Amino acid sequence: MRKWLLAAAGILALGISGASAQNYPTRNITLVIPFAAGGPTDTVGRLVAEAMSKSLGQQVIIENLAGAGGTRAAGQVAKATPDGYTLLLHHIGMSTAPTLYRKLAYNPLNDFEYVGLVTDAPMSLIARLNFEAKDLKGVLEYIAKNKEKTSYANAGIGSASHLCGMLFQAAVKQQLNTVNYNGTGPAMNDILGGHVDLMCDQTTNTTGQIKGGKVKAFAVTTKARVKNLPELPTMDQAGLAGFEVAVWHGIYAPKGTPKDVVAKLTDALQKALKDPKVIESFANLGTEPVPQDQATGAALVAKLKTEIEKWRPLIQSAGVYAD
Numbered sequence: 535m536r537k538w539l540l541a542a543a544g545i546l547a548l549g550i551s552g553a554s555a556q557n558y559p560t561r562n563i564t565l566v567i568p569f570a571a572g573g574p575t576d577t578v579g580r581l582v583a584e585a586m587s588k589s590l591g592q593q594v595i596i597e598n599l600a601g602a603g604g605t606r607a608a609g610q611v612a613k614a615t616p617d618g619y620t621l622l623l624h625h626i627g628m629s630t631a632p633t634l635y636r637k638l639a640y641n642p643l644n645d646f647e648y649v650g651l652v653t654d655a656p657m658s659l660i661a662r663l664n665f666e667a668k669d670l671k672g673v674l675e676y677i678a679k680n681k682e683k684t685s686y687a688n689a690g691i692g693s694a695s696h697l698c699g700m701l702f703q704a705a706v707k708q709q710l711n712t713v714n715y716n717g718t719g720p721a722m723n724d725i726l727g728g729h730v731d732l733m734c735d736q737t738t739n740t741t742g743q744i745k746g747g748k749v750k751a752f753a754v755t756t757k758a759r760v761k762n763l764p765e766l767p768t769m770d771q772a773g774l775a776g777f778e779v780a781v782w783h784g785i786y787a788p789k790g791t792p793k794d795v796v797a798k799l800t801d802a803l804q805k806a807l808k809d810p811k812v813i814e815s816f817a818n819l820g821t822e823p824v825p826q827d828q829a830t831g832a833a834l835v836a837k838l839k840t841e842i843e844k845w846r847p848l849i850q851s852a853g854v855y856a857d
């Protein structure tokens with residue numbers, strides 16, 4: 535009886551994964567975004583989801599699941615049914631959270647299947663429009679005078695804005711008054727409203743506001759200047775030697791998602807990143823799709839491993855931890 539049951543379960547399992555892989559997808563796919571709507575991860579996610587929908591022949595729908603600097607969503611997707619209908623788009627936070635959080639509900643290297651890298655977005659240091667500084671030197675003078683009264687917006691511990699703020703505070707040797715949001719979309723509203731002083735965020739969120747003259751911008755965080763924002767110096771050029779961070783994004787599926795389903799998703803991602811609308815929209819936001827050979831599971835795992843090692847000592851020396 536037991537043997538029969540085991541055999542039946544095996545046939546059933548084979549049947550389910552075989553069918554799902556062959557016909558996949560037969561219904562909408564959910565792409566979970568670990569931050570609030572209107573922010574940079576959401577923006578990138580919506581552009582890629584729309585393009586992936588075209589080649590997959592089913593809608594890729596966005597679900598914003600904000601909280602705990604992106605770790606809430608990652609934990610939920612890790613536990614989702616591994617059938618290819620729940621995916622996660624996350625960024626550099628996948629590599630910083632394992633060191634930042636004493637307890638994490640998931641292991642980025644064990645609990646997922648890897649679809650591929652998406653983009654590597656620069657960040658930019660911005661301020662409310664009436665902020666009393668015109669360049670990075672002025673920002674540093676303002677902070678030296680106002681110390682922790684200077685407020686800094688971020689999307690919680692584990693977010694890219696948190697990481698950039700942590701590096702910035704270490705570089706200027708000052709503690710800022712950190713204000714947490716569910717994403718830098720809502721944080722941007724408070725910058726625009728003049729309620730918070732500073733934010734370092736992806737150009738995929740800040741470019742429109744910088745170009746529209748709605749915020750002050752001081753520098754970008756990449757090694758080279760950003761094509762679309764040529765007037766902004768790099769942090770290094772503006773006075774913070776060696777300051778460099780770029781926000782890489784990847785797409786994940788829960789561990790156990792059938793290999794051929796993941797392969798279909800990787801193929802759809804690669805097509806999306808060649809889509810002229812995606813290329814143009816990314817360029818307008820100061821970024822670009824990764825090269826095709828990076829839009830693979832292998833490239834995403836390799837990046838994740840390197841970045842976990844890269845950020846661990848920096849986070850440990852900053853001594854920032856969350857429970």
Ligand code: ASP
Nearest residue numbers: 573575693694695717718
């Ligand atoms: N850019 C944000 C961050 O990681 C998150 C977001 O709202 O997309 O700081």
